[in-house]
Each structure stands twice: as C-alpha cells, then as structure tokens.
Amino acid sequence: MKIHVRHFAVLREQRGCELEEVEVAPGTTAAALYDLLFPPGLEGQLPVLFAVNQAYVARAAVLVEGDEVAFIPPLGGG
Amino acid sequence: MFAVQASPIDVSVVREAVGRPGAGAVLVFEGVARDNFDGRPVLGLDYEAYAEMAVPQMEAIAAELATRWPGARVAMVHRTGSLEIGEASVVIAVSAPHRVEAYEASRFAIDALKARVPVWKKERYADGAAWKANAESPTTGVEAP
Numbered sequence: 200m201k202i203h204v205r206h207f208a209v210l211r212e213q214r215g216c217e218l219e220e221v222e223v224a225p226g227t228t229a230a231a232l233y234d235l236l237f238p239p240g241l242e243g244q245l246p247v248l249f250a251v252n253q254a255y256v257a258r259a260a261v262l263v264e265g266d267e268v269a270f271i272p273p274l275g276g277g
Numbered sequence: 278m279f280a281v282q283a284s285p286i287d288v289s290v291v292r293e294a295v296g297r298p299g300a301g302a303v304l305v306f307e308g309v310a311r312d313n314f315d316g317r318p319v320l321g322l323d324y325e326a327y328a329e330m331a332v333p334q335m336e337a338i339a340a341e342l343a344t345r346w347p348g349a350r351v352a353m354v355h356r357t358g359s360l361e362i363g364e365a366s367v368v369i370a371v372s373a374p375h376r377v378e379a380y381e382a383s384r385f386a387i388d389a390l391k392a393r394v395p396v397w398k399k400e401r402y403a404d405g406a407a408w409k410a411n412a413e414s415p416t417t418g419v420e421a422p
Contacts, residue, residue, distance in 0.1 A: 208325050208397035209408045248415060250395070253330040269327055269395070273410030276326070276355060276396030277308045277367055277387060 200225055200264040202232065209245065209272050210237065223262065230258040233270050245272050278352040279335035281328040281396070286354050291368045294352035300372035302379035306387055308367040310360045314409065320401045322360045327395035331355065338389045342371075346382045349373040353386065355396055366398075388413060 202221045206214045214236065223232060229249040237244055248271040249256050255271075262268065278294035292305050310322045335353045342351050352370045360366055369386050373379035390396075392413040399408050 205327065207327055207395070208399070211325075250327070250330055253327075253333060255393075269330070271327075271395050272397065272408070274391065274394070274396060274414040275398030275409050275411055276324070276331075276394050277391040277411060 200227075200262075202227075202262055203265070203267045204232070204236065205267060205269040207269065207272070208275075210247075210270055213237070227262050228258070229256060229260045229262060229268060232262065232268060233258075237270070247272050278354065279332050279339065280354045281326045281331050281357055282354060283356070283358045286356055286365050286368045288365070288368050291352045291354050291370045295350040295370045295372040297350060297372060299348060299374055300350070301374050302376040303370065303372045304379045304383045306367075306369040306371075306383050307365045308387070310362050310364050310366055312362045314400055318403065319362070320403065321362060322366065323399040323401065323406070324355070324357045324360065324366060325397045325399075326355060326357050328357075331394050331396060334394045335390070338386060338393065341389070342382050342386055345385070346373055346378040349378050349382045351382065351386050353390060355390070355394065357396075 202223055204219050204221055206217055211217055249258050250269040250271055251266050313319050339351045350372045355367045371379050371383040391411040399406050
C-alpha cells in the first residue's frame with residue numbers, strides 16, 4: 200500500500216526531500232516506517248513523535264493506504 | 278485567529294482577534310528572535326512549520342484553554358522563514374474577564390505551543406547553523422496524546 204511521507208527540519212535535510220511516496224506492507228506501523236526510512240544506526244535515531252493525517256498518534260499506530268505520515272523531530276516553536 | 282505565516286506578524290491584528298465586551302484584561306505575548314544562545318552570537322533564525330497540522334494543534338490548545346479558563350479567548354500566529362534579530366517569531370493574544378486568568382492562560386498557551394505545535398527552529402551563527410529543540414518538547418519514548 201502507498202503512504203505519503205512528509206519530512207520536516209532536520210529529517211528533511213537528512214532525507215533530502217520534503218515529500219516521498221513509500222510502498223509498505225499492510226499492517227505496517229508508524230514506528231516501523233520510521234525505522235525503514237531512518238534506520239537505527241551506530242549514531243542512533245532522533246527521538247520523534249508520530250503524526251498520521253495531521254494528528255499525533257501512538258508509535259504503534261497501524262497505517263492504511265493513502266495515509267499522510269510525518270515524523271516529528273524535537274520541536275522548536277515559540 | 279490561528280495561523281502560520283511567512284510574512285511579518287501584525288501584532289494589532291492578533292490582539293483585535295480576542296477583543297470582546299466581556300474581557301477585562303488583554304495580554305499580548307511576543308516571542309522574539311534573540312541575538313545569542315547561552316552567549317553564543319546568533320545572527321538570525323529560520324523557522325519551518327507543518328502548517329496543515331500546526332493550525333489544528335493551535336485550535337486544540339485554544340479549546341483546552343477555553344475549558345480551563347471560562348470566558349478566556351486566545352489567538353496565535355507563528356512565523357516561518359528567515360527572521361532577523363528582534364522580529365517576532367510568535368504572537369499570542371489572550372483576553373479574559375480578569376487579569377489573573379489572562380496571565381495564567383497566556384502562560385499555558387505559549388507553553389503548550391512549544392510542546393505540541395509542529396514548528397522547528399534553526400539558529401544561524403557566523404560559522405554554521407543548528408536546529409534547536411525546546412525544553413518543553415517531548416523526548417524519547419514519549420507518545421503523543
């Protein structure tokens with residue numbers, strides 16, 4: 200199934216794009232997609248919150264076809 | 278009024294948005310681009326937002342604020358793009374029947390914005406730049422509500 204992924208801030212720079220379409224298996228969770236796109240390496244992953252369709256969700260949230268997913272790195276607003 | 282915008286914020290417009298006859302107090306908070314971080318000179322700030330999510334998060338904060346402080350109203354506008362030192366990055370106006378609620382609600386609004394609204398800040402230095410996280414931002418292992 201196809202997932203739309205939006206990238207912001209440091210993750211946008213790491214990934215080199217603002218938006219990408221990713222094909223994943225049914226049952227894939229938000230956290231699993233994060234691991235896929237930002238593999239936990241020697242330097243470790245950035246701690247993120249997860250958003251699906253512009254709302255925060257739990258890391259274990261199961262994605263469905265056409266979802267818009269964003270990984271929310273530490274916030275800096277204000 | 279809840280918005281994310283690339284143009285400079287007109288403080289008077291944000292303040293007007295919370296005016297109402299039952300208000301006995303109006304507070305306007307401005308977050309402003311500061312020229313240093315713990316003494317290290319900062320030349321300017323770059324803000325980036327997930328606008329389609331940031332505005333609903335602001336609206337949710339406003340709904341919570343109105344429940345906790347009956348009669349209070351809030352408006353919030355956050356800036357994006359490149360800011361020079363001294364420019365407002367965020368403006369929050371609160372009106373309330375009395376000053377005590379206005380002060381409390383204003384503090385709640387900016388703290389909640391820093392913790393929940395998807396906006397990011399990069400500090401520019403003479404020799405580079407760095408993304409800076411808020412102390413209020415949830416850290417590893419925290420799941421969003």
